[in-house]
Amino acid sequence: MDKEKLIQEAYLVSHKIEENGNFPNNPNLPLMIYKGAFLIHPDETEEEIKKVFAQNGYTNAWVDGIFDYQHYHSNTHEVMGVFCGRAEVQFGGEHGVCIELDKGDVVVIPAGVAHMKLSASEDFTVVGAYPNGAEYNMKYGKADERPQADEEIAQVKNPDNDPVYGSKGHLFECWYNQKCANV
Numbered sequence: 001m002d003k004e005k006l007i008q009e010a011y012l013v014s015h016k017i018e019e020n021g022n023f024p025n026n027p028n029l030p031l032m033i034y035k036g037a038f039l040i041h042p043d044e045t046e047e048e049i050k051k052v053f054a055q056n057g058y059t060n061a062w063v064d065g066i067f068d069y070q071h072y073h074s075n076t077h078e079v080m081g082v083f084c085g086r087a088e089v090q091f092g093g094e095h096g097v098c099i100e101l102d103k104g105d106v107v108v109i110p111a112g113v114a115h116m117k118l119s120a121s122e123d124f125t126v127v128g129a130y131p132n133g134a135e136y137n138m139k140y141g142k143a144d145e146r147p148q149a150d151e152e153i154a155q156v157k158n159p160d161n162d163p164v165y166g167s168k169g170h171l172f173e174c175w176y177n178q179k180c181a182n183v
Contacts, residue, residue: 006048010034012170014180017113020093022141024150029110029175031091033099037106037164038081049081049127056161059133065124066117070141074149076134078109079163085124091115106164112153131159
């Protein structure tokens with residue numbers, strides 16, 4: 001893999017997603033979508049995205065689709081890179097924002113932000129990973145998950161690096177310097 005050929009400057013879309021019923025979402029950190037972060041060539045595999053994420057401290061990686069039911073992780077942030085296909089994904093619970101993810105896009109999901117696949121092409125495949133290889137938990141928006149989930153979300157630290165750009169990048173603009181134009 002030639003990292004310089006795989007990674008390109010992405011167009012950033014961000015959304016601050018407020019609490020939505022039983023989904024805490026994240027009151028402080030915006031959801032970030034890096035449109036076109038990876039230029040994936042036909043001879044590349046999911047391993048190329050895993051390598052980029054791992055170089056930047058995001059491990060415990062998996063390759064699959066996105067669940068078709070609302071869920072979130074209260075103990076870690078999550079990054080997903082779209083290796084193949086396209087999907088409509090809803091973030092924030094049943095009244096949340098719907099975003100089309102396409103091949104090469106990366107989404108950085110703050111702890112607590114609900115997400116689910118609404119529809120997808122048959123070949124839709126993402127690589128997911130977690131800062132410092134965190135073991136993620138699964139929450140489903142049940143009333144009895146809170147306030148413990150809120151406490152866990154508040155304790156999650158910001159990652160040391162941007163999952164794509166390392167020591168520079170959108171993560172620092174949006175999560176550390178809070179200079180992110182939210183939609």
